[in-house]
Amino acid sequence: MAQSSIEWTEMTWNPTTGCDKISDGCKFCYAEIMSKRLQAMGIEKYKDNFEVRTHEESLNIPYTWKNSKVVFVNSMSDLFHKNVPLEFIKKVFKVMNENPQHVFQVLTKRSERLLELHSEFKWTHNIWMGVSVENNKVISRIEDLRWGFR
Numbered sequence: 001m002a003q004s005s006i007e008w009t010e011m012t013w014n015p016t017t018g019c020d021k022i023s024d025g026c027k028f029c030y031a032e033i034m035s036k037r038l039q040a041m042g043i044e045k046y047k048d049n050f051e052v053r054t055h056e057e058s059l060n061i062p063y064t065w066k067n068s069k070v071v072f073v074n075s076m077s078d079l080f081h082k083n084v085p086l087e088f089i090k091k092v093f094k095v096m097n098e099n100p101q102h103v104f105q106v107l108t109k110r111s112e113r114l115l116e117l118h119s120e121f122k123w124t125h126n127i128w129m130g131v132s133v134e135n136n137k138v139i140s141r142i143e144d145l146r147w148g149f150r
């Protein structure tokens with residue numbers, strides 16, 4: 001968890017790290033560049049650089065924040081990456097469900113998996129789900145999001 005310089009959020013929380021490129025919007029991936037830097041700095045969480053990893057030890061972090069926060073979930077990964085097990089995603093949702101005082105912003109480029117799995121989760125009001133759409137080639141992500149929440 002860290003203060004964020006991203007203008008539309010306050011904090012970042014990374015229960016998973018790592019990803020791989022899926023579309024044009026990944027070309028200048030910030031998370032990939034940062035992972036390499038953090039690995040070079042010897043940060044344990046990034047020892048495997050940009051490989052997808054889950055971090056059980058990060059799950060309790062939102063319970064420790066005293067004031068309500070607006071939180072970007074997984075600035076260093078994609079929660080719906082195929083290598084993040086469903087059981088782990090459920091744990092992330094449990095944390096979000098149990099912390100209604102915080103707003104959790106989840107963004108994905110894996111909208112198909114979001115659509116496939118969305119009924120597995122409890123969508124409390126404090127979860128803001130979005131998809132990244134960088135160009136017309138991936139506009140179907142919006143449809144996936146709409147279908148999931150009709």
Ligand code: SF4
Pocket residue numbers: 019020021022023025026027029030031032076077078109
């Ligand atoms: S989906 Fe996001 S985190 Fe993953 S490679 Fe693309 S831009 Fe980076």
